[in-house]
Each structure stands twice: as C-alpha cells, then as structure tokens.
Amino acid sequence: MEETLTPEQLLDMYYYMKLTRLVEERLQRLYRQGKIVGGLYRSLGQEGESVASAYALEAGDFLAVMIRNLGALFVRGVRPWEIFTQYMGKGTSPTRGKDNIVHFGSVERGIIPPISHLGDLIPVMAGIALASKMQRKRSVALTYIGDGGTSTGAFHEGLNFAAVLKLPLIVIAEDNGYAYSTPKHKQMAIENIADRAIGYGIFGETVDGNDVIAVYQATRRAIRRAREGLGPTLLEVKTFRMRGHAEHDDAWYVPRELLEYWQKRDPILRLETYLKEHGLADETTFEEITRRIEQEIEADLRYAEESPMPDPQIALEGVYAEPPSLHEISSISREPEVKARS
Ligand SMILES: Cc1ncc(C[n+]2csc(CCOP(=O)(O)OP(=O)(O)O)c2C)c(N)n1
Numbered sequence: 001m002e003e004t005l006t007p008e009q010l011l012d013m014y015y016y017m018k019l020t021r022l023v024e025e026r027l028q029r030l031y032r033q034g035k036i037v038g039g040l041y042r043s044l045g046q047e048g049e050s051v052a053s054a055y056a057l058e059a060g061d062f063l064a065v066m067i068r069n070l071g072a073l074f075v076r077g078v079r080p081w082e083i084f085t086q087y088m089g090k091g092t093s094p095t096r097g098k099d100n101i102v103h104f105g106s107v108e109r110g111i112i113p114p115i116s117h118l119g120d121l122i123p124v125m126a127g128i129a130l131a132s133k134m135q136r137k138r139s140v141a142l143t144y145i146g147d148g149g150t151s152t153g154a155f156h157e158g159l160n161f162a163a164v165l166k167l168p169l170i171v172i173a174e175d176n177g178y179a180y181s182t183p184k185h186k187q188m189a190i191e192n193i194a195d196r197a198i199g200y201g202i203f204g205e206t207v208d209g210n211d212v213i214a215v216y217q218a219t220r221r222a223i224r225r226a227r228e229g230l231g232p233t234l235l236e237v238k239t240f241r242m243r244g245h246a247e248h249d250d251a252w253y254v255p256r257e258l259l260e261y262w263q264k265r266d267p268i269l270r271l272e273t274y275l276k277e278h279g280l281a282d283e284t285t286f287e288e289i290t291r292r293i294e295q296e297i298e299a300d301l302r303y304a305e306e307s308p309m310p311d312p313q314i315a316l317e318g319v320y321a322e323p324p325s326l327h328e329i330s331s332i333s334r335e336p337e338v339k340a341r342s
Helices: 007-032 049-055 070-075 080-088 123-135 151-165 193-200 211-229 256-263 267-277 281-308 312-318 326-334
Strands: 062-063 141-146 171-173 201-209 231-240
Touching: 007 070, 007 080, 007 201, 007 211, 007 267, 007 281, 049 070, 049 141, 049 171, 049 211, 049 231, 049 267, 062 123, 070 171, 080 281, 123 151, 123 171, 151 171, 151 193, 171 211, 193 201, 193 231, 193 281, 201 211, 211 231, 211 267
Parallel strands: 062 141, 141 171, 171 231, 201 231
Antiparallel strands: none
C-alpha cells in the first residue's frame, strides 16, 4: 500500500530542498570570497533524494550522511548557522572548529557523525541497527553511499553483516553518474547498483532519485520491512551530480548533453510542476517559502560571520579521555585485587 503525502508534507519537502540549494549557493559565494576553510562539496541536483529519504524517517531513527546529503541534515533539525560555522571553521560550530563540512553528529537528533573513508559508514550503521535490534527497539539506521563508494570492501562487509543478521539498515546508493571524474561504467559492469542486493539476500530497489515522492515511498517501504524484522534494503536512487566533485573541480569531463538532460529533471522544478498541476501551490507559495528561507539564511550567516575563530586551546580538548588525577591513580593502585571466580 502506497503512503500518500499530504500537501503540507510536500511543501515541507519543498522547503528543505530549497533551503539546501540556497544555503549551498551562499556557501559558494563564501568559498569564492576565501571565507571557507577547506573544500565545498555541493549536492546541486541531488537535493531531492537526500530530503525525501530522511523525511521518511521517524523520531528515534538514526541517520548518517555523506558529503552530498546536506538536505537530510536539515530534515533532521540542523539549522543553517551550524553549516555556515562548520564551513568557516568557527569556534561556535558543532565541532567547535575542529572539523569542517558536514562532519559532525548530534546524538539527540539521531545523527551519527560521518567517517571520511568511503564505505565505512555502512558497518557503523549496521552496528547501530544491531544495537536497536538487541535492545528490541523500533529504530532503523539509514545511510548513504555513492556509486564509487560501493566499490569498497567496507561497503561489502557492512552490508553482508547486516544481511546475515537481518538488521534494520537502509542504504541509499546514489547513482549520480560520476565518482570524481570516473564515470559509472568504469566503476562497475552493471547498470543498476540495486542488482547487487540479490547477492546479499536482501531487498533491492531502483527509483528515480529526482522524484521526491517516489524516493519517499520507496524509503517508507524499506523502513516498514526493517521494522518488521525483514532486514536491510539497498535502495538505489538515480540522480546526477550537477557540479564537479567539489568547487575546485570544473567537471570538464562531464559531457554538456548529460548536464542538459538532467537540468530538465531538476528535483525542485519537478516538485514545483507537480504541486502546480495538482492545484496545491502556485508561484506565490514558492516565492513566500523562498523569502522565508532567505531571511533565515541572512540571520544565520550574520551569526556565523560574527562568530570568533576557535580558541587554540580547544585543540587539546576532547582528543583523549581526561587523564585521571594523581590522587585517583594512587587510589586505584590501592584497590584490592579482584578475586578469581571459583
Ligand atoms: C576509502 C576512500 N577512498 C578514497 C577516498 C577519496 N574520495 C572521496 S570522495 C571520492 C569519490 C566518491 O565518489 P562516489 O562514491 O561516487 O560519491 P559522489 O562524490 O559521486 O557523491 C573519493 C575517491 C575516500 N574518502 N575514501
């Protein structure tokens, strides 16, 4: 049975997609002004799949994102100031300037911090799913992987582990055409990443990643199966990376016709058309949402710009567990030895 989205939910998803796009546009300007510490990895053209898949989750579920899933973080409650301060390396950022981009977590919001190494989040999220199963909770774990990232050993190990233990894990595999400059046909000899699911004995499905309704419904199906104890799903979303790998990459290797093809299938435009055709929104609705977002961005960016750089001292904090005091060490050594069990 398909779950229908209410007009409010559709507009909510529209808001998150537009928020992602406008925040990234602002980040691009900051990058060109030299205000960003490190690189800028955009999700232009892919906002739909991140937003719709995260939107399908419920409170108590867990999410871990990759560099192109900013939209999923917004759905989970992250605000633009957190992203601006992260990218600018400010002391007020979620990592207090210690890391950048989307490399932060928030356990209260069910966000597990990412790992840079491609594929490694799959075993981590399989572990989260295992904990949920062992504690008899309803929580599912959802994470993302790019077409290139599916070629790693960690992807295979994590997915196989989750399959064998029938863990409530959902892996969104993003076929966005390229891994850096490597086109998908040089990455794998199959057309659909979801075809690999059968080899693990799990559910696999391929959907149009720029159709937010299709992605939402497919993720809901995967979540339902996961909660019923039927194990993981490998959900492939077909989309396209409309920029280079990062801002320093002009994507010279991507044929222009491909970009034109995908431009016509832009997820935001697609949802706008759907909403208009169904009489659920008009241009005024979109303008109002955009104006609201611009105001939010202005205020959050001002806060980020005015925030101080981190105090160098904090580089020493939170690296290792706090060492015990000398007094504590001497009292530990005086404790009686634990007797062997008889
Ligand atoms: C194990 C590992 N190898 C290489 C890298 C460097 N690296 C970061 S992103 C990337 C390309 C990723 O391509 P894909 O998985 O298709 O995701 P996309 O960038 O297309 O979203 C590479 C090679 C890495 N982070 N981890």
